[in-house]
Amino acid sequence: MAKVRGTLVIDKERCKGCGVCLGACPFKVIELNREVNGKGYNYLYAAHPDLCTGCAGCALVCPDSCITVYRERTEQ
Amino acid sequence: MLDVLMHFCPGCSHGTIHKLIAEVIDEMGMESNAIGITPVGCAVLAYNYIDIDWVQAAHGRACAVATAVKRLNPEKMVFTYQGDGDLAAIGAGETIHAANRGDNIVVIYVNNAVYGMTGGQMAPTTLLGMKTATTPQGRDAKLHGFPFKAGELISQLDGVCYFTRQSVHTPAAVRRAKKALRRAFDNSMEGKGLSFVEFVATCSSGWKLSPVEANRWMDENMMPFYPLSKE
Numbered sequence: 001m002a003k004v005r006g007t008l009v010i011d012k013e014r015c016k017g018c019g020v021c022l023g024a025c026p027f028k029v030i031e032l033n034r035e036v037n038g039k040g041y042n043y044l045y046a047a048h049p050d051l052c053t054g055c056a057g058c059a060l061v062c063p064d065s066c067i068t069v070y071r072e073r074t075e076q
Numbered sequence: 077m078l079d080v081l082m083h084f085c086p087g088c089s090h091g092t093i094h095k096l097i098a099e100v101i102d103e104m105g106m107e108s109n110a111i112g113i114t115p116v117g118c119a120v121l122a123y124n125y126i127d128i129d130w131v132q133a134a135h136g137r138a139c140a141v142a143t144a145v146k147r148l149n150p151e152k153m154v155f156t157y158q159g160d161g162d163l164a165a166i167g168a169g170e171t172i173h174a175a176n177r178g179d180n181i182v183v184i185y186v187n188n189a190v191y192g193m194t195g196g197q198m199a200p201t202t203l204l205g206m207k208t209a210t211t212p213q214g215r216d217a218k219l220h221g222f223p224f225k226a227g228e229l230i231s232q233l234d235g236v237c238y239f240t241r242q243s244v245h246t247p248a249a250v251r252r253a254k255k256a257l258r259r260a261f262d263n264s265m266e267g268k269g270l271s272f273v274e275f276v277a278t279c280s281s282g283w284k285l286s287p288v289e290a291n292r293w294m295d296e297n298m299m300p301f302y303p304l305s306k307e
Contacts, residue, residue, distance in 0.1 A: 018087030018280075018287035024247050041086065057247035063091025064082060 006054025007070040008046045014066035017041035021058035021067065027051040030058060078127050087287020089277035090119055092244040093186060093253075097157070098126050100257045110153045111145055113138040115162035118193045119186065122157055136167025139174035142181045153265055155182035160201040161191040164226040168200075171230065178235025178269040182260045185226065185272065188279040189298065196282030200224035203301055208282070223301065227274040237269035240305040243276045245291045252307065276302045 008030070017032055021044065031047040044066070046052065054071035077098040084090050101110050110128040114120050116135040123130035133141040138156035146154040163171050163185050171183065190208050191197040197210040201224050205214040215223075231239035238260055242253035253275065260271035276298050280290040 014081060016086035020087050020245070020287050020291060023288060023291070055247075060247040060250040061092060061244065063084065063086075063088055063095075065077065065091070065095055 003074050004054050005072045005074050006052035006056075007072065008049065008052060008058075009068040009070070010044050010046065011066040011068075012037050012043040012045070013039070014064050015041060015043040016064055017043055018063065020061050020063065024057040024061045026055065026057070027053065078125055080124060082125060083121055084118065085281045087278065087280050087290065088118070089188070089244050089275065090186065092250060093184070093275055093277070094122060094125050096244070096250065096254050096257055097155075097184070100254060100261055101126070101128060101153075103258070104153075104261060106153050106261075109151070110155070111149070113142045113145070113154070113156040115156070115158040115167075117159040117162050117191075119157050119159060120193075136162050136165070137170055138162065138167065139179075139181070139183060140170040142183075143174050143177065143179045146179055146181050150180075153182075153261060154180075155184060155261070155264070157184045158186070159192065160185070160187040160189065160226070161193075161199045164200045164224050168224075168226070171226070172233070175230045175233045175236050175270050175272065178237075180264050180267050180269065182257075182264045182271045182273065184257075184260075185274045186277045187226075187274055187302065188277040188282065189223075190279050190282040192279040192282045196279065196284070201226070203297060206297075225302070227272065227302075230272050235269050236272055238263050238271040239274075240272075240307070241274040241276060241302060243294070243299075243304055245278070245294060249304070256305070256307070274302075276304065 029052045032042040033045045037043040056069040059067040142156045198208045240256045243249045263271045278290040280287045
């Protein structure tokens, strides 16, 4: 059966670490990093990239447009 | 959208609404035909982020400027982008009369219940009991009056063809909001009258909450008073 897998590309310097996207992710793929970016914010990173289905909920609610989601169809 | 960093605080709803407006204008292919009117408030710098023509109006006067721009350029798509301190307070008169005349513009109204740019003071839309910089004991109806439902008031007028209230705090709400914006812009180009799109938004800095807590607070307190439209 065909399965869709997502890949996240996060612009860590744009991210302000607001965390609004965390609640939008149904699979808890993303987390805020303990390290900070150039502006001093705990930026977003994909902690569990294998769980991503490419729903793009995080990208929709991101106020600073720092998340790009690619979808890939894989056979399983 | 221009590839620049926004000045908004982390988690501000303005960023998401800007993105939706830019996407809808792009999908309609109206980049060179859209004219926006920016207000006074946090959204004043929208002209730095969305690559279309803009006019910056005096405080509250965006609807009056938009009326002139649309009447002189009827083939352009004209919209205003205003906050609640701009539209519901100092600009209430201009907005109501633009709506009553039924000018073919879109009014995008971002309601976060405080004056965000100046530090979270009480606005006409502040909820009863809500603590702000100028109502540290909470808003009291006897002293400060009642919260102002600008959307309901304007939706009663005959010149208004479309009124909707949306939010952008969940992916589903963002998708609905985008459809509403598209419908409003289409109405404006078809000459149906004034379209009024209200956004219930957060101001985490003004409310002194984290962005995630602000979204939760909005869900629990703002939504019962400012109920969202179904579509």
